[in-house]
Amino acid sequence: DTGVSQDPRHKITKRGQNVTFRCDPISEHNRLYWYRQTLGQGPEFLTYFQNEAQLEKSRLLSDRFSAERPKGSFSTLEIQRTEQGDSAMYLCASSPRTGARTDTQYFGPGTRLTVL
Amino acid sequence: QQPVQSPQAVILREGEDAVINCSSSKALYSVHWYRQKHGEAPVFLMILLKGGEQKGHEKISASFNEKKQQSSLYLTASQLSYSGTYFCGTEDFGNEKLTFGTGTRLTIIP
Numbered sequence: 001d002t003g004v005s006q007d008p009r010h011k012i013t014k015r016g017q018n019v020t021f022r023c024d025p026i027s028e029h030n031r032l033y034w035y036r037q038t039l040g041q042g043p044e045f046l047t048y049f050q051n052e053a054q055l056e057k058s059r060l061l062s063d064r065f066s067a068e069r070p071k072g073s074f075s076t077l078e079i080q081r082t083e084q085g086d087s088a089m090y091l092c093a094s095s096p097r098t099g100a101r102t103d104t105q106y107f108g109p110g111t112r113l114t115v116l
Numbered sequence: 117q118q119p120v121q122s123p124q125a126v127i128l129r130e131g132e133d134a135v136i137n138c139s140s141s142k143a144l145y146s147v148h149w150y151r152q153k154h155g156e157a158p159v160f161l162m163i164l165l166k167g168g169e170q171k172g173h174e175k176i177s178a179s180f181n182e183k184k185q186q187s188s189l190y191l192t193a194s195q196l197s198y199s200g201t202y203f204c205g206t207e208d209f210g211n212e213k214l215t216f217g218t219g220t221r222l223t224i225i226p
Binding site: 033035040044048054105106109 | 148157158163166203211216
């Protein structure tokens with residue numbers, strides 16, 4: 001069990017550029033979540049997958065954001081035409097989804113995005 | 117709607133006790149507690165399910181009052197390693213996802 005990994009750890013981009021982040025969940029975890037966290041705030045839900053199916057997307061997520069999990073393993077989060085307001089820590093979490101309603105979510109180290 | 121945590125920040129001397137509260141306006145199925153140190157990922161502490169059970173983890177325990185939609189995290193005989201920001205994440209009956217509170221920053225001084 002190597003934990004949830006995210007790449008890159010830091011990303012600096014210019015406004016208007018596209019960026020893509022990758023998340024590798026814990027092996028055999030079939031649920032994967034994306035969150036955004038700004039300074040002094042708790043993680044804010046963006047979207048989640050069960051295997052390759054995207055089950056829910058936050059209403060706060062604009063059309064510039066898209067996420068995929070093509071084979072039910074790793075996931076990517078893309079932000080198009082970045083804005084300064086997108087600057088934040090993007091966190092990924094996975095959970096085993098054992099069949100019980102509530103499962104522990106294990107977080108990765110995050111990708112810190114800075115939009116200049 | 118985001119759960120409300122109190123206090124927002126607390127400073128303790130090593131060995132003192134602390135209580136962190138989490139309140140929601142929604143009927144909750146579960147409450148998850150995490151600790152996050154600066155620049156690191158949130159680390160899972162424990163889950164409280166409806167039913168008012170209390171759970172413990174070394175000197176950290178928590179309770180869940182489902183009638184009041186409140187959970188409290190108890191830290192006893194605090195250690196320097198307990199410093200960090202504590203978040204509650206709530207799961208209501210309509211969604212299988214967590215909504216996190218604004219956090220409580222805990223600072224332990226020697």
